[in-house]
Amino acid sequence: MPIDPATALAAPPRSTELAWDHKDVLLYHLGVGAGAHRPATDPDELRYTYEKDLQVLPSFVTVAGGGLAKAGAFNLPGLEINLAQVLHGGQRIELHRPVPAAGTGVLTSRLAALYDKGKAAVLVMRSEAADDAGPLWTCDTEIFVRGEGGFGGERGSSERLAVPERTAEWEREIPVRHDQALLYRLSGDWNPLHADPDFAKLAGFDRPILHGLCSYGTTLKAVVDTALGGDANRVLSYSTRFAGVFFPGETLRVRIWDEGTAGLVVTATAVERADAPVLTDTVVTYH
Structure with missing residues (x-):
């Protein structure tokens, strides 16, 4: 049996050392479009692209020091998974304090949950980073594995986040560069699906797609720039569900609703494809 739930869930946590510096942060910021839509010397962009007064976008934690690849989701005992059947289903990060522009730490990862969706399995990998001063962040990565359900486990929640019916408080249209995936992959995600046209066709796409975590x-x-005054350190948590593909060269439409103490509800869609969903069930909490 490819998935042995009892063995996988009982596997002990794995720990690995992390290290990153300002160059990793700068490269990541460029990879998610920093500096591309305003003059390069605009102070609002330099806080992402210049080491002086550099702030760290919290989603950087998904690549810091090797990021989610260090979690080792597919090397756990009890899991034998065909990577061609794998989709990144969702992502949540929780920040325990602002992410430093350079640092070292330890990442501890384990399989936190395993759900049986019938025709698919859903794995939830939890990764917790800490340094000498204490906890830094927690990541929950939801991995959807087609064809691996039916093992008799819990189904898990199917609840979806309702988008407010009113007009969004903020809306942004972000043109994404044609080479964005080629730049983003330098932060550590080398999947050829995002670079190789022949590989993309084998996967059923007419051209390479953007990394889900790049859209994230x-x-x-x-x-941050629109609703939080440009202050990335205000973010406490950020969760999403990856609802559809996005292609480099398209325009990402981001809508933001302010739900008070519940946080900011967000959607991201592809403008050129009639607002096809890219990110849904998305919430940013902040202080």
């Missing part, structure tokens, strides 16, 4: 970071930057 681009959307968070729009939220």
Whole structure:
């Protein structure tokens, strides 16, 4: 059996060392579009693209020091998974304090949950980073594995976040560069699906698609710049569900609703494809 729930869930946590510096942060910010839509010397962009007074977009934690690849989701005992059947279903990050522009730490990862959706399995990998001063962040990565359901486990929640019926308080249209995926992949996601046209066709796409986590970071930057006064350190948590593909060269439409203490509800869609959903069930909490 490819998935042995009892063995996978009982596997002990794995720990690995992390290290990153300002160059990693700058490259990540460029990879999610920082500096591309205003003059390069605009102070609002330099806070992402210049090491002086550099702030860190919280979604950087998904790539910091090797990021989610260090979680080792597909190397756990009890899991034998065909990577061609894998989709990134959702992502949540929680910040315990602002992410430093350079640092070292330890990332501890484990399988937090395993759900049986019938025709698919959903794995939830939890990764917790800490340094000498204490906890830094927690990431929950939801991985959808087609064809691996039916093992008799809990189904998990199917609840979806309702988008407010009123007009969004903020709306941004973000043209995404044709080479955005080629730049973003330098932060550590080398999947050829995002670069190789022949590989993309084998996967059923007419051209390479943008990394889901690139759309994730681009959307968070729009939220920070539009609704949080440009202060990335105000973000406490950020969760989303990856609802559809996005292609480099398209325009990302980000809509933001202010739900008070419940946080900011966000959607991201592809303008050129009649607002096809890209990110849904998206919430940013902040202080």
